[in-house]
Amino acid sequence: MFGRIPGFGLSPVFRSDPFENPVPTGMITEEAAITAPPGDVLRVDLVAPEDSPVAEGAPVARLRNHPEIVLSAPFAGRVARVRLGPGRRLDEIILFRDPGGEVAEWDVAAAASGDAPALVALMQGCGFWPRIRSRPYGRMPASAERPAAIVVMATDSRPLAPDPRLALDGLEEALGRGLAALGRLTDGPVFLCAADGPPPIAPDAAGGARIAHVSPRHPHGLAGFRVHDLCPAAPGRPVWDLHAEDVAQLGVLLATGRLPRTRLVSVAGPALTASRLVRCQLGADLRALSYGLVRPGPHVLMAGSPLDGRRAQWLGTLDRQATIWPQQQEGKPPHWFLAALASSSVPKPVIPTAALQHAVGGAFPAMAMVRALSVGDDETATRLGALSLVEEDLALADYVTGGQAGLGDLLRAMLDRTRTEMAA
């Protein structure tokens, strides 16, 4: 009665024309950018200054406090423009492509032989580290962090998301190798979460990872709900989550010494005449990805799904979707009396409905969580499992309740408070 209820979840539908190409096409955009994950602060030292040539995978910047963690170039080209905020905070590093450039290679002998410190050094040095997200708090993991468990997502229930099976096609062996490598980084289990149907990898080839089956309905296919269900994250007990495609690419790196820097991305949304599946590099230019498909009229480019997307020009490190939305025309502001009837000085409260409980997949008492977040009761929110979640996990709940409560922002504020408290 108060456990996980499998019938819960929603399948929100967003209008988008069908894919013009069921088989993804390769598309390396002429420009790309290295950006900080949304909400995260990266203080960096530049390795490659503006206007210098870089090979694919070559280091462009290093973290100031942890110089072993490297941000690397998604393609061979030239560093075009570096924008740093105060305190050398990374804003964006834009690169121009140079076809026919070199590809950086790493010596993977030590890492492939099973040496965990060598593997960590390789992952940090080749630019793989930012693809990992550590919970609680949903940030890039600290340099010396050892996770209590690792959750690998081979399913994605977000609307208009690309099917991870398509991304993993032909990479079964590499996926097994990547999973086995991850198993050396943790003392706990490695979970491979897959939707019902044929598993993306045979259980005995999964490198010791346990395969967990996941309902196809949103939000069950989000990493946060799988972490909440399988191995809740807590301070001092971090849990990593990765996408299965990245794990397979880690397997490729361990076999060949080269880390693939492309990924399967869906470009969709109601402002397009057709949707598109592409294999593009990390940090790709969203204008180039949607070029030729956009309907006439103003539109908004978003990195992420229609639910959790944010306005951006570049694909983020963790994004596998671009959503193109028509821009709403801003009309005349309404009369003050009509505005007062509709808007309020404080956010309007959320009313408990069946829709809200479905929007959190029945994973925890939804209304108790909403109330705890709204009033800033961090202890109750923690007890209900908020530390396993990040903003994107509450995006569906925010969407169904009209978004007036701003649950994602409340959760981020709660996570930041908890993090400061734990660090003190």
Add this chain to the structure above:
Amino acid sequence: MIRGLWDREMVALLLLAALMPMALVWIWFGGAGAVGRLGLALIVSGAWHLIFMLARAQPPSFAGAITALAVAMLAPEDMGLVRIVLGISFGAVFGELVFGGWGRNVLNPATVTLAFLGFGFPTFAWPDFVLPVAWAAIPAAGLGVLFGVMPFGILAGAALVGGGTALLAGGPDWVVPAAAMVLVLLVADPVASASTALGRWLNGALYAALVLLFASGWEGASPVQLCVAAALLASLAAPLLDDIAIALWTLQRRRRHGGS
């Protein structure tokens, strides 16, 4: 960028739509008197919402109409204008608006109004209902559950306890029509009732148990009166029931995952 359906006003409108079968049957049989009571309740409730909008920037809510409907249907009869205005004002302001409007209230404002009127002016007669109005509570509850705005657990918990007692011991059947109407109008309010799955079942069961207790032990009370009292007490207990449900949930999770 794009927003879903289930914001506060949509839920209030759907609740209002769900209550329509009951309201229409009640107006059909009540005639001009019913329309007058409903109109007065709507005006007083709406005025307070307007005042709080202007003074506190709290947008008015269609939930005020739900309160007005419940009060108009269940309030004692022939009280006179001053008493009924006083009662609705007390309920709307201290039951709901001072907490920040519908969604932040602890008790259902209609329950507060009715309890205030019942305890404050005990000499006035509570209303009687023709049976079709009580029967209309069933489609109202069905619509509410179908829309997802009325908690199924409360209705089911109450039906379970009430029906179970009737089958086993043959309970007091004279209270059932009023109990069903109060259940739909006051107890199955999504905001002021328990919000967890287990808490809702307990909340409904507690309401039915209180109704049965009062029906067997409260000499001289009219059915509506004792049902309103049961609704008030069940609503007051809702946070406790939620806490019990959450404590059990945490216990179960701790057993499964270990740790704190």
